[in-house]
Amino acid sequence: TPAPTDTPAPTGPPAPTPSPTPDPATPAPTAQPVTVTPVAGARAAADGTRLTVEGALTTDLGAFDGGRGAFVQDASGGIALYLDAPAVTPLLRSTRIRVTGTLDQRYSMAILRVAEADIVDLGEDTLPAAVEIRTGDAVEVLEGRRVTVEGPLVGSPSTVADGTSLTIDDGSGPVRIIVGTPPAGLASGVVVRATGPLGQRDSSGTGSAGYRIFALDSRDAIVRLPSPSPTTSPSPTPVPSPTTTPSGSPAPSATPAPPSPTGSPAPTGTTLPSPSEPPVVAISAARALPPGARVHVRGVTTAEAGRVGPALVSIQDSTGGLAVHLPAGATPPAPGDVVDVIGDLAAPYGQLEVRPQPGMLHITGETDVPSPVVLAGALDESLEGLVVSVEGTVLAAPATGSGGDVSLDVELAGGTRLRVQADGTSGVTASMLVRKSRYRLVGVVGQRASAVGRLDGYRIWLRDAADIVAIQNPSPSPSPSSTASPLPSATGSATPAPSPVGPPVVAIVTAILSGGSVAVEGVVTAVPGLLDEAGRAIVIQDDTAAILVRLPSHATIVPPGHRLRVFGVSGRSYGAPRILASVVTDLGSEQGPRPVVLRAQPSAAVEWRLVQVSGVVASVHRAGRAWNAELVVAGTAVLVNARAGAGIPSDRLRPGSAVTVVGIVRRPFPTARDRRFAILPRLGADVVATAAAPGAADASGGTGRARGKPGRSPASGAHATSAAGAGSLVPVEAGTADPIDVDLVDLPSSVGRLVRVGGLIVSVEAAGLVLDDGTATATVVVTGPARSELPNLAVGRAVNLV
Secondary structure, three states, rough: OHHHHHHHOOOOOOOOOOOOOEEEOOOOOOOOOOOOOHHHHHHOOOOOOEEEEEEEEEOOOOOEEOOOOEEEEOOEEEEEEOOOOOOOOOOOOEEEEEEEEEEEOOOOEEEEEHHHEEEEEEEEEOOOOHHHHHEEHHOHOOOOEEEEEEEEOOOOOOEEEEEEEEEOOOOOEEEEEOOOOOOOOOOOOOOOOOOHHHOOOOOOOOOOOOEEEEEEEOOOOOOOOOOOOOOOOOOOOOOOOOOOOOOOOOOOOOOOOOOOOOOOOOOOOOOOOOOOOOOOOOOOHHHHHOOOOOOEEEEEEOOOOOOOOOOOOOOOOOOOOEEOOOOOOOOOOOOOEEEEEEEEOOOOHOOOOOEEEEEEEEEEEOOOOOOEOOOOOOOOOOOOEEEEEEEEEEEOEEEOOOOOOOOEEEOOOOEEEEEEEEEEHOOOOOOHHHOEEEEEEEEEEEEEEOOOOOOOOOEEEOOOOOHHHEEOOOOOOOOOOOOOOOOOOOOOOOOOOOOOOOOEEOOOOHHHHHHHEEEEEEEEEOOOOOOOOOOOOEEEEOOOOEEEEEEEOOOOOOOHHHHHHHHOOOOEEOOOEEEEEEEEEEEEOOOHHHEEEOOOOOOOOHOEEEEEEEEEEEEEEEOOOOEEEEEEEEEEEEEEEEOHHHHHHHHHHOOOOEEEEEEEEOOOOOOOOOOOOOEEOOOOOEEEEEOOOOOOOOOOOOOOOOOOOOOOOOOOEEEOOOOOOOOOEEEOOOOOOOOOOOOOHHHHHOOOEEEEHHHHHEEEOOOEEEEEEOOOOEEEEHHHHHHHHHHHOOOOOOEEOO
16 A cells, blocks of 8 residues: 655654565575476376476477467477467577476367466577387377478378468378478478477367377478489488599498398488488498598497497498497487487598587487398408307407407308407406307497508407307207207297307396396296287396396297296386397296285386286276276276287276286386376286176176186085176185186196186087186086086187186
């Protein structure tokens, strides 16, 4: 309230009452700290949550939605902003901001509803690298992130509120692109490449449609590419133009690179060059240029830092290999990491390498390390930078240098001699290679020429101890000396069981904590096809922990319930522990681990382990052949995620029914909104209905063996039947002891005991049925009152029997 006008002006010292006008000499009160939530954490929060995020704008503020839309991204993920009014102050993309808003959904897209006054400009930042994906992979896990797609235009462009709408499809599925200023000449069939944040506008109500890429910025938004051509020459080529024989080049880099190794995956990159940067070229094209040329290449990391020379990593694409000199401050990529590199070529000691400046090397994804090229002859320039495999005999005891480096010579079957080396950081020691013994060696081809311009000094750099496999000398006896056998190759060729030489076998929990080159043993609990479409991911478990194993490309057969010895590199993928395997040996069948019984939500303590929960189904959400269910376990909601690869019908569960679920524990993806760990059942027998919903028919359809006790009715007499209803056949002798759970393959060890089994019905016969639980088949003789259930059973259904 203003002071009355008749109040006399004070004289003398100021009144003790504080003035409403701050005194400049008085320190301002300390600002309260702001809690900044990572974007991935914000996306996982409940709608209506008010929070603060910090990251780089990936579109100009107000770039779409009538001046009210934008995207912001940090290292964990991206999210859309939706202003309460059109933007007034221009903020350009790559500006770092701190913004406070309320989480909400708009046409199924996660957004932060914000006021422009709640956006703080923190200055210029680096634009996040885009993830290169297939057009059909524009899905929820990438929403809010910058992505790049490439494919032919489908149909004709159309005008929408935010610009021009295009649809492209590379064969994996269509995706819509919203373009600010499209290039001229667009027509159906023209190949285009677009970059921008992935958003969503789903009006179907499913929450899984309407994904679109906002390619609004003309600097890298959309590029019209020439039509595919059968020529092998990359186009466009960087300046200076390559020649087949670089004039005056002191480095032996003129020989064209070899064809792609069989099975070598084509790496994916992420960032599109700006007009001032050279376009991406194949590594073989980069190798044809003289030292000093500036190149832009992408490849898969095949050797980590230091293994092929100080501060060097090795990368490879489908055309060739190349060394990369890590700039100061760069995060060293791990084997399997896809990198995008812009730098100048150099050839110290004849070995070609690219030297990027700080900030010009980016890790953009992860894929398989290419399979080695199998050699039977000499090394030359065409092989430099490639992963190769040779078989030979060690001629003399290996030498060890002052820094722990190991060097030796091997002789191949045809008499060719090769130089082999291993850096001191590789873990390879001289004792691992015995004089006059034969080995299969895998490594990266490098060079240390004796003089400038000479094509000599080629050698194979071993990366770790798993690159060494001892080979038994040929013997007239076909009997193997061990039951262990390597996993068959994709060609099905039979090879003698190698004796792996490498690091000692450690517990899986030790491998997770230590990282790096490891050897572990465990029993397969999740087979290929469950976790990935490529069929390369499995899970193994020992008494201490479980871990995901990404198999090498040549390993194609991984039986469930078999014990494997795995050599490879331990690390993490999307936060979860995993091993990139280079050698996998099958040690034979073994009793699998018992599931850990959980009575609360799973956590990182049981990540990848086999677990069991029992509870009541609260809800089921279907998505094609996959589905998610909420299971109330001891008052806690537990997430069950049935993947398409498990082949479990979505009608297996019904809200209100009591079930027991066995499966492996998996953490959420970094960008998932639901941050709970989930249980992934592996096959139909892992989901067992133990009681039907009140007043409802049994929804299980017969679901396999329950790991817990089946329900018993209070009826008296010779038999009591489970309340699970028809298709869940559980006759139990009154007054007998509790049955034990047994896999069919282990029935011979339980003769005379009361057992509980379960599985799929293979056939129904007069005397009973034939059951298959994935470990074996068995004939089940059905007697007494249980025979009344036989008419309700059919081939393909699952039953639970005692």
